[in-house]
Amino acid sequence: MDSELYQSPKSSKFMRLFWKAAGADRFILERSTYGDQIKYVCLGGIIIATGVMAAIAGGYAFYTIFAPKGNAIDSFKTVEGVVGDYDPTDIPTALISIVFGIIWGAIIFNIDRFIVTSTGKGDGTEAITRKELVGALPRIIMGAIIALTISKPVEIRMFKTEIDVALHEKQIQxxxxxxxxxxxxxxxxxxxxxxxxxxxxxxxxxxxxxxxxxxxxxxxxxxxxxxxxxxxxxxxxxxxxxxxxxxxxxxxxxxxxxxxxxxxxxxxxxxxxxxxxxxAGLDGLLERIKLAHEQAGWVISLFVTLLFMTIELTPIFFKLMLIKSPYDYMEENIKELVKADKGIEIQYNFYPDGEGHERDNVINHQVIKVLKEKIRLLEAQSELSSNAIDRWKDKKLHDIHQNPDEYIKEA
Structure with a gap:
C-alpha cells in the first residue's frame, strides 16, 4: 500500500514462508499494515513449530517401538576398557525413524494448516461467543488429539533417565x-x-x-x-x-x-x-508411557500435556479472537471482485429452509448466459430442421403429382 500517509514494509523470504504456512494471501499482506503481517508471521510460526515437534515426537515414538529390545540400562566398554552407561543407537532403525518422523511431521503440519485456515474469524471481535465456540469445536477436538500424540513421546523422552531406572527394576522382577x-x-x-x-x-x-x-x-x-x-x-x-x-x-x-x-x-x-x-519385551512404548505417568506424577504429566495442547490450540482461539483489520476487508473486497468478474451473485438470507435457517441464493450469471445461448441455439436448430422437413415434404408431393406411376407399384 503506497500513499502519502503510509507505506507497507517490504517482506522478507522468512516472513513469506510463515505467511504461506498460515494460509495467508501474500498479495494482500504486502499491501496491508505491519500489524497484519506480524500476526500471520506468528500464526505461521506456531504451525511450523508444531509440525517440527510432531516430526521429532513421531520419529522418537517409531524408534522406541521398532528398535531392538534389551535391558533398559545397558553398559559397554570403550577401547580403553572403561565401562560406561551409553545406550548404543540402532542405525537402520534410526534412519527409518527419521523418514517416518519427516512424513508424520508433514502430515500434522498440513492438518494444522487446514484446521487454522478453515477456522473463521468469528464476528470480528475479541470476544469468543458460544456460537463461535460450538462452530470451532470439531477443530478443537482434532487439535487436542494431535497435541496428545505429540506430548506423550516428548514426555517419555523428558523423563528417560527415571523411566530407564524404573523399567530396569521391572525387567529384573x-x-x-x-x-x-x-x-x-x-x-x-x-x-x-x-x-x-x-x-x-x-x-x-x-x-x-x-x-x-x-x-x-x-x-x-x-x-x-x-x-x-x-x-x-x-x-x-x-x-x-x-x-x-x-x-x-x-x-x-x-x-x-x-x-x-x-x-x-x-x-x-x-x-x-x-x-x-x-x-526385554517390557521395553515398549506403552510401558514407557505408563512409567512416565508413575515417575512424573499425574500433575506434571497433565502439565506437559496441557502445554502442548495450548500450543496446538492457540492458533484456533487466536483466529476466533482476531479483530477485523485492513487485511480482512481487502480480502473480502477481492473475493467480491472475483465473484463479480465470474458473474456470481449471492443474495444473502434469501429464503428459509425446512429447519428455519436463512439460506443464501447463489446466482451464476455466466452459467445462465451459457444456458440461454444453448437453449436459443437448440431452438434455432429445431426450427431449421422443421423448415427443412416441410420443404422436403412439398418437393416430394410435387414429384408425386408429376409422376404418380413412379411411386405406385402394381401387385
Whole structure:
C-alpha cells in the first residue's frame, strides 16, 4: 500500500514462508499494515513449530517401538576398557525413524494448516461467543488429539533417565518371575522322573560309596608298600562293584528315564537363557508411557500435556479472537471482485429452509448466459430442421403429382 500517509514494509523470504504456512494471501499482506503481517508471521510460526515437534515426537515414538529390545540400562566398554552407561543407537532403525518422523511431521503440519485456515474469524471481535465456540469445536477436538500424540513421546523422552531406572527394576522382577516359573514347571517334571528310578539311584549311590571306600583302601595299602593279599582282595571287590554298577546303569528303563532327565535339563537351561528376551519385551512404548505417568506424577504429566495442547490450540482461539483489520476487508473486497468478474451473485438470507435457517441464493450469471445461448441455439436448430422437413415434404408431393406411376407399384 503506497500513499502519502503510509507505506507497507517490504517482506522478507522468512516472513513469506510463515505467511504461506498460515494460509495467508501474500498479495494482500504486502499491501496491508505491519500489524497484519506480524500476526500471520506468528500464526505461521506456531504451525511450523508444531509440525517440527510432531516430526521429532513421531520419529522418537517409531524408534522406541521398532528398535531392538534389551535391558533398559545397558553398559559397554570403550577401547580403553572403561565401562560406561551409553545406550548404543540402532542405525537402520534410526534412519527409518527419521523418514517416518519427516512424513508424520508433514502430515500434522498440513492438518494444522487446514484446521487454522478453515477456522473463521468469528464476528470480528475479541470476544469468543458460544456460537463461535460450538462452530470451532470439531477443530478443537482434532487439535487436542494431535497435541496428545505429540506430548506423550516428548514426555517419555523428558523423563528417560527415571523411566530407564524404573523399567530396569521391572525387567529384573520379570526375569526373576520367569525363571521361578520355569524352575517350578521343570522341577516338577524332573522330580517325577527321579521318583520313578529312585531305588535304582539309591542303589547306584550305595555301590559308588563302596567303590570309593575300596579305592581308598587300595591307595592306603599301596602307600605302605605292602599291596599283597588285602590289596588284591580290595581290587577284586572294586572290580565286582564296578561291574554291578555298570549292570545297574545298563538297565533299559533306567537308560530311558535318564535320557529324558538330561533332555529336560537341557530344555530348562535353554528356557532360562530366554529370560533376557522376555524381560526385554517390557521395553515398549506403552510401558514407557505408563512409567512416565508413575515417575512424573499425574500433575506434571497433565502439565506437559496441557502445554502442548495450548500450543496446538492457540492458533484456533487466536483466529476466533482476531479483530477485523485492513487485511480482512481487502480480502473480502477481492473475493467480491472475483465473484463479480465470474458473474456470481449471492443474495444473502434469501429464503428459509425446512429447519428455519436463512439460506443464501447463489446466482451464476455466466452459467445462465451459457444456458440461454444453448437453449436459443437448440431452438434455432429445431426450427431449421422443421423448415427443412416441410420443404422436403412439398418437393416430394410435387414429384408425386408429376409422376404418380413412379411411386405406385402394381401387385
Amino acid at each position: 520379570q526375569q526373576q518371575a520367569y525363571k521361578a516359573n520355569i524352575d517350578k514347571v521343570f522341577n516338577s517334571e524332573i522330580e517325577k522322573k527321579e521318583n520313578s528310578i529312585k531305588k535304582t539311584l539309591d542303589k547306584i549311590a550305595a555301590l559308588e560309596l563302596i567303590s570309593t571306600e575300596r579305592k581308598a583302601n587300595i591307595a592306603y595299602e599301596t602307600s605302605n608298600g605292602d599291596c599283597k593279599t588285602k590289596c588284591i582282595e580290595f581290587k577284586q571287590q572294586l572290580a565286582a562293584n564296578e561291574a554291578e554298577i555298570a549292570s545297574v546303569k545298563n538297565d533299559p528303563e533306567y537308560i530311558k528315564v535318564k535320557k529324558e532327565l538330561d533332555e529336560l535339563e537341557v530344555d530348562r537351561n535353554r528356557k532360562l537363557k530366554e529370560s533376557d528376551k522376555v524381560s
